[in-house]
Amino acid sequence: MVRHMLVNLLLLWSLGHDLYTTGFGDDGLKGQSWSNQNLYSIPLDLDVRLQKLDLSNNFIRQLHTIDLLYLEQLDLSSNQLELISKGAFENLALLEELNLSVNALNNNLERNSKSLQSLGRLKSLDISMNSLGDEAVKLYLLNKSSLEKLKMTGNYLTTLTHKLFKESQDLRSITIDDNLISTIDGGTFEPLRKLESLSLAKNNLGHICDFKLPQVKCLNLSRNSIQFFVSAADNQVYNLEILDLSHNKLLYFPIVPKFNQLKYLYLHHNMVGTLTLEASMVSEVNSLYNDIVRKGNVRITKNYLHSNWRLMPLIYIDLSYNHFTSFPLETLSLLLNLEELNFSFNCVQNLTWNVRHDSESGHYRQLYFPSLKYLNMQSNGLASVSPLFLQALTQVETINLQDNSVKPCAPVSQMQSSISPQLNLNSSCVAFGKLRTLKYLNLEDNGIKILHANTFQKTSLISLNLARNVHMVMQVGALEGVQETLQSLMMGEVNMNSSDLLLPCLPALTHLNISNNYLTVLPSNLTCSPLRELSIKNNSFLSLNQSLIKALSTHLHAMYISGNDFNCCDAQWLKILNESRIKLPDISQSTCFTGNTRIQFDEFLTNSSLYCSTHKKGIHSGQIIIVVLFVVILITVLIMFARKLCCTNKSLVV
Ligand SMILES: *[C@@H]1O[C@H](CO)[C@@H](O)[C@H](O)[C@H]1NC(C)=O
Ligand SMILES: *[C@@H]1O[C@H](CO)[C@@H](O)[C@H](O)[C@H]1NC(C)=O
Ligand SMILES: *[C@@H]1O[C@H](CO)[C@@H](O)[C@H](O)[C@H]1NC(C)=O
Ligand SMILES: *[C@@H]1O[C@H](CO)[C@@H](O)[C@H](O)[C@H]1NC(C)=O
Ligand SMILES: *[C@@H]1O[C@H](CO)[C@@H](O)[C@H](O)[C@H]1NC(C)=O
């Protein structure tokens, strides 16, 4: 009787749970989610036909035999699993994916590893964050010959040996991030012929002396303490496409395999370029290569670094946050496919043309960056740029020069250029007009004092950022030549007042930021522009020209207006914006004043009649009308009353 009741109760309970779990990605019999259900054990009444089971984020400590013959995926992550009894997995003959991350599998090693050994068909195993050391991992990986994907992030591994993956030769992806690995024995990964993705980020590796894993496509060594990376000297074709060496202690460029497929190279946050010129760095890294790979036997005359880089099909390189004091022109110009270069946050103050001369002519050798489209030089302290460098950028579309000391040149007059037709060799300013393909230019915060007329003529500028050049004077005609193409103009924090802002007619302009200045009047030429976004934040506007706002409102999408001294009772423009449903993202921070009081613009919009009652025009005539009406009515009533009185008097008499 009691048993019967119990079974019924359990059934009810499980029905309740079934209903409850429906919303959690339950797709019928195939999969069920019991994630986050405060479970202390596996529910007893699971359908035997289940293929997927999610038990993550519960409080399960022990596992006993699971009878789910068809189960393919089991997620037990984020429990408190410490004991897996001997036959627990015995009946899971079809199980392919097992997630045991964030548990306590450092306990009961012998027993747990025996149970795991029965899962010989497993393809994917995640044992991250279980406080496992080298020995524990070795035990857990026994009898895993089908394993393709293995994740062991956040454990305590220190040494990887050739025994570790001996039984798992099919591995394609290995992630052992965030451990304490400082040693990798030769032969650990080499036999894994199918290995494509290897991630050893956040470990203690000090150097890679002899990289020889031609099968690997993606190698992540980010956040170690790597000082140099040297590949084996062989003529094999390497599949390597992505190499992440960011956040290390690299002193030199890596020596990549001779024949590789490298497209993305991440070297940001290292120490490359420290206190040396390019030429000495190149010879240092070559002698290192000779010491390590050639064992110092042969005297080097060959430039291995360059001969291997020359064959690299790289399209992206991130060299930001390194210690370059000079620009590595020769090395980078070898990368004929390079499209994107991030060189921000280095210390190249003078970009000089430090290129070895042509031995015969003694002339400067012109190199090119024939595919470079995107160049980021932000925050280098850059003051001078060799004109030969500008000439090398034949395809550049985007240049970010924010936070440097670059001065745009005055265009060379016809006369001067006819005197020296070859080059303006003045490198203390940058002649942007040479960059015909340039579309996006960021000159924010460069201490620019004067922007000459025709500065950008002959470029294809779409976007120009001149913000935070606090002493900048813009000559009339500064935007000459790019009026038809310019779509975005940033001129915030330039200390301009309205007479300084002389904009020509810009028929393509859709974005304008003139925030943080001292403007009182909008340039009337704005009617030329199909503006979609306008920021006039933090200026000195009292009101805005109604007819101008009316004209802009046909295209305007969003307008930023806070931080001005708007007069509430001269705010017809705001009503126009409001009625045209233009977004005013900072309206809640915006105020206006009437008399001596400041009020929120939202508040004013809802009750505008309340606040401007002292306004003369409208109210005055209204008052007159009311008074006149009142007088007229009063007189009419009086006359009527008098007549009536007369009549009744008459009749009385009669
Ligand atoms: C295992 O589960 C954790 C936590 O839910 C998740 O972050 C991780 O991606 C899963 N592992 C695999 C291999 O899917
Ligand atoms: C290894 O896995 C296979 C296939 O699943 C299984 O038959 C065998 O019993 C396992 N070996 C051990 C020692 O558990
Ligand atoms: C390498 O790993 C780090 C840390 O896990 C990660 O942030 C980074 O995105 C990875 N790099 C690549 C190229 O996937
Ligand atoms: C370098 O610039 C690229 C844009 O091309 C960006 O995606 C990347 O995040 C930047 N690198 C760093 C470390 O900020
Ligand atoms: C860069 O050039 C300027 C002027 O030519 C010079 O004063 C400065 O010392 C140079 N800076 C470096 C780091 O070479």
Ligand SMILES: *[C@@H]1O[C@H](CO)[C@@H](O)[C@H](O)[C@H]1NC(C)=O
């Ligand atoms: C070089 O450019 C700077 C900045 O525009 C200017 O002051 C200087 O006179 C120019 N020098 C020559 C020789 O043209």
Ligand SMILES: *[C@@H]1O[C@H](CO)[C@@H](O)[C@H](O)[C@H]1NC(C)=O
């Ligand atoms: C406008 O420029 C200012 C100052 O340069 C900046 O802080 C702000 O984010 C910009 N606003 C928009 C909407 O781009």
Ligand SMILES: *[C@@H]1O[C@H](CO)[C@@H](O)[C@H](O)[C@H]1NC(C)=O
């Ligand atoms: C307002 O803008 C229109 C159109 O740009 C212009 O013609 C007019 O002169 C402006 N009015 C004032 C008072 O500035």
